[in-house]
Amino acid sequence: MIGLLATAEGGFSGEYVQAAAGTAIDFAWLIPVVPAVSAAVLLLFGRRIGKVSAAIAITAVGFSATLSTAVFLQLAAAPEDARNVVLVVAEWLPIGSFQVDWALLVDPLSGVMLLLVTWVGLLIHIYSLGYMDGDDLYTRFFAYLNLFVASMLVLVLGGSLLVLFVGWELVGLSSYLLIGFWFSERANATAAKKAFIVNRVGDVGFMIAMFLVFSALGSLSFADVLPRVDEIAAGTAVAIGVLLLIGATGKSAQIPLFVWLPDAMAGPTPVSALIHAATMVTAGVYLIARMSPLYAAIHDAALFDVGLLVAWVGALTALLTALIACAQNDLKKILAYSTISQLGYMFVAVGLGLQAAAIFHLLTHGFFKALLFLAAGSVMHALHEETDVWKMGGLRRAMPVTFATSAVGTLAIAGVPFFAGFYSKEKVLVAALETPGAELIWVIGAVVAALTAFYMSRWFFLIFLGDSRVPEGIHPHESPPSMTLPLVVLAVGSVLGGFIGVRPLSYATFWSLEGGFLFDWLAPAVQSFVGEELFFNELLAGLIVIAMSALGIATAYVLYLRPTDIVAVRERLGWLYQAMFRKFYVDELYERTIAEPGELMAEGMAVFDERGIDGVVNGLGTGTRDLAQIGRRAQTGLVRSYALAVLFGTLLISALFLGGTLLGR
Amino acid sequence: MSGVPIGWYIALSAVLFTTGLVGVLVRRSVVVMFMCIELMLNSVNLALITFSRLHGNLDGQVLSFFVIVVAAAEVTVGLALIVNMFRLMGSTDADHADRLRS
Numbered sequence: 001m002i003g004l005l006a007t008a009e010g011g012f013s014g015e016y017v018q019a020a021a022g023t024a025i026d027f028a029w030l031i032p033v034v035p036a037v038s039a040a041v042l043l044l045f046g047r048r049i050g051k052v053s054a055a056i057a058i059t060a061v062g063f064s065a066t067l068s069t070a071v072f073l074q075l076a077a078a079p080e081d082a083r084n085v086v087l088v089v090a091e092w093l094p095i096g097s098f099q100v101d102w103a104l105l106v107d108p109l110s111g112v113m114l115l116l117v118t119w120v121g122l123l124i125h126i127y128s129l130g131y132m133d134g135d136d137l138y139t140r141f142f143a144y145l146n147l148f149v150a151s152m153l154v155l156v157l158g159g160s161l162l163v164l165f166v167g168w169e170l171v172g173l174s175s176y177l178l179i180g181f182w183f184s185e186r187a188n189a190t191a192a193k194k195a196f197i198v199n200r201v202g203d204v205g206f207m208i209a210m211f212l213v214f215s216a217l218g219s220l221s222f223a224d225v226l227p228r229v230d231e232i233a234a235g236t237a238v239a240i241g242v243l244l245l246i247g248a249t250g251k252s253a254q255i256p257l258f259v260w261l262p263d264a265m266a267g268p269t270p271v272s273a274l275i276h277a278a279t280m281v282t283a284g285v286y287l288i289a290r291m292s293p294l295y296a297a298i299h300d301a302a303l304f305d306v307g308l309l310v311a312w313v314g315a316l317t318a319l320l321t322a323l324i325a326c327a328q329n330d331l332k333k334i335l336a337y338s339t340i341s342q343l344g345y346m347f348v349a350v351g352l353g354l355q356a357a358a359i360f361h362l363l364t365h366g367f368f369k370a371l372l373f374l375a376a377g378s379v380m381h382a383l384h385e386e387t388d389v390w391k392m393g394g395l396r397r398a399m400p401v402t403f404a405t406s407a408v409g410t411l412a413i414a415g416v417p418f419f420a421g422f423y424s425k426e427k428v429l430v431a432a433l434e435t436p437g438a439e440l441i442w443v444i445g446a447v448v449a450a451l452t453a454f455y456m457s458r459w460f461f462l463i464f465l466g467d468s469r470v471p472e473g474i475h476p477h478e479s480p481p482s483m484t485l486p487l488v489v490l491a492v493g494s495v496l497g498g499f500i501g502v503r504p505l506s507y508a509t510f511w512s513l514e515g516g517f518l519f520d521w522l523a524p525a526v527q528s529f530v531g532e533e534l535f536f537n538e539l540l541a542g543l544i545v546i547a548m549s550a551l552g553i554a555t556a557y558v559l560y561l562r563p564t565d566i567v568a569v570r571e572r573l574g575w576l577y578q579a580m581f582r583k584f585y586v587d588e589l590y591e592r593t594i595a596e597p598g599e600l601m602a603e604g605m606a607v608f609d610e611r612g613i614d615g616v617v618n619g620l621g622t623g624t625r626d627l628a629q630i631g632r633r634a635q636t637g638l639v640r641s642y643a644l645a646v647l648f649g650t651l652l653i654s655a656l657f658l659g660g661t662l663l664g665r
Numbered sequence: 666m667s668g669v670p671i672g673w674y675i676a677l678s679a680v681l682f683t684t685g686l687v688g689v690l691v692r693r694s695v696v697v698m699f700m701c702i703e704l705m706l707n708s709v710n711l712a713l714i715t716f717s718r719l720h721g722n723l724d725g726q727v728l729s730f731f732v733i734v735v736a737a738a739e740v741t742v743g744l745a746l747i748v749n750m751f752r753l754m755g756s757t758d759a760d761h762a763d764r765l766r767s
Binding site: 632635636637638639640643644647 | 693762
């Protein structure tokens with residue numbers, strides 16, 4: 001009965017084929033290029049194009065979405081051993097025997113990511129029509145969104161580590177541009193810089209990992225590297241694995257580099273939904289899933305299981321940020337910490353070797369978190385950019401569509417059966433359940449499930465239910481159809497998304513170890529290395545998680561919908577509440593240990609620059625001037641004294657000549 | 666050579682030259698200094714012609730014509746400079762023209 005997951009069937013094939021000419025996959029390069037061209041056109045001619053720019057941007061992404069679907073379908077029609085397709089678009093860097101091409105890798109993994117990025121991207125473009133209406137920089141916003149979609153598609157389609165890295169950096173750039181979109185406010189510009197710099201720390205890890213891969217195998221192309229990871233020496237492999245993890249923690253906002261994501265909420269809400277919830281932040285998970293053969297090799301070599309480290313990073317991040325999310329009052333910040341926490345889940349699954357579960361959770365999370373962010377944007381739109389959940393409440397009557405779709409999103413993320421989030425979360429926890437030595441990770445995962453249910457219910461209750469706490473004079477209203485339509489579509493995805501990862505039968509019975517379509521589908525592209533020994537009864541484990549979620553929702557209900565003295569509860573929690581409210585002082589810690597020493601060092605450098613380098617330069621200047629002060633005394637300014645000097649000079653020279661002539665005789 | 670012996674010419678030339686030189690050094694009026702320079706030039710002309718006569722060729726005479734021509738040009742430029750100097754500073758005292766010093 002226990003046909004344990006995808007590992008049983010096939011697994012990573014290591015076979016790569018070339019794209020057949022004239023097929024959809026052969027044109028896959030157009031998927032990122034079209035939005036990129038659109039972005040360029042909008043940036044160059046945006047002012048002249050005006051309002052039509054939104055239509056151009058949406059058409060470009062719509063094209064990508066359509067082509068992605070065609071590519072996906074062609075991939076699905078291909079036999080299982082021909083689904084890892086390499087597409088060399090152009091030569092890029094021919095350096096002696098070393099060559100990097102603009103190579104794309106279309107395989108089951110990038111296939112599902114393509115669908116997520118393009119379709120969610122399309123919905124959020126449409127949503128932005130209404131949300132950004134009337135903004136001064138309307139055109140530029142769509143240009144940046146297009147740029148982001150193009151970058152993310154390069155990242156996803158990259159056929160070598162270097163091409164992936166190009167996309168990786170480009171999404172960092174577009175993220176920076178969009179976080180600081182309203183840059184005239186200092187806080188937004190600072191948040192953008194913070195995101196960029198923190199990401200840069202992770203990027204260094206990624207780059208060194210790339211250097212190591214190249215020195216070990218002499219290639220960066222996935223088609224060369226992934227089938228040959230066994231040839232890398234065990235120690236080097238561990239180093240590569242850890243460095244890639246550092247890169248992933250930067251982009252995916254995990255411990256220790258998660259601090260940028262909450263601040264990134266300074267950007268417009270569609271940006272938060274697209275970049276900082278659904279797509280870009282999942283790049284780290286994608287990277288580790290893409291490199292899964294390497295992590296499997298490290299796992300087998302048993303020198304140091306980096307995968308377990310990945311899982312622990314994810315578990316601890318999930319717990320820490322879920323606790324923080326429970327005590328935040330800004331509706332977008334709650335969602336931001338929630339995103340980090342859910343990404344932690346994905347890290348758990350990908351680290352423990354069940355990549356399909358991670359991608360499953362990535363996809364469902366993409367739906368319901370984008371939905372929740374867009375709903376948050378809709379609420380802020382209605383309340384004149386108010387973000388404090390304590391100044392909301394009772395919005396269900398004024399905003400029925402936002403209310404209903406948010407309810408779906410909340411149920412999905414809270415892990416209520418029959419909603420997508422439930423199934424993907426269960427699959428993540430199955431990975432922990434099957435790995436010997438990961439028992440504690442499972443316990444943390446279950447606790448985080450309760451916390452998730454709690455903080456999301458709190459979010460939902462405080463905004464939509466109970467009595468209105470909206471300040472006088474603000475009359476909430478439902479958002480325009482361009483904003484509610486994406487909400488509805490994403491809500492449908494948040495319900496039905498579960499079907500892609502579980503079999504129809506287990507969809508109804510909630511619990512089965514067997515994975516559904518997505519698990520079979522991803523099998524040729526990733527190397528699963530999850531254990532196969534259960535340490536606990538799986539049905540009981542599943543029920544415990546459901547109970548935890550129910551407990552979380554019930555607690556939120558008692559605290560926020562019943563007349564409970566919330567201040568007394570906070571005081572009862574004492575320092576714990578303070579720590580949660582203050583985000584466990586992580587920002588302060590970084591401020592003290594990194595930012596302030598950095599500033600001190602910069603000040604030291606400034607002193608050295610002023611006293612040392614400037615001193616030498618200025619010293620040369622003043623020295624020359626002082627010397628000239630002595631010399632200028634010879635210059636009296638009196639013409640006659642010059643004439644006298646000429647006379648004496650002449651006499652001197654004459655004397656010399658005459659003397660020479662006389663002596664010569 | 667009959668008449669005045671050659672030494673007298675050279676002596677006269679030397680006297681004229683020294684007079685001009687001292688004049689340039691001691692007088693403060695630019696006009697007088699200018700005249701002294703002319704005096705020095707012409708003493709040199711005298712010496713040139715004397716030596717030309719002494720050696721029996723025309724080199725010195727030709728050269729003295731050049732000196733005369735250049736001196737003529739120099740006079741026009743020099744006078745123009747003096748006029749402008751007077752307009753600018755209200756005096757022709759050479760010791761006043763020391764602005765470049767500071």
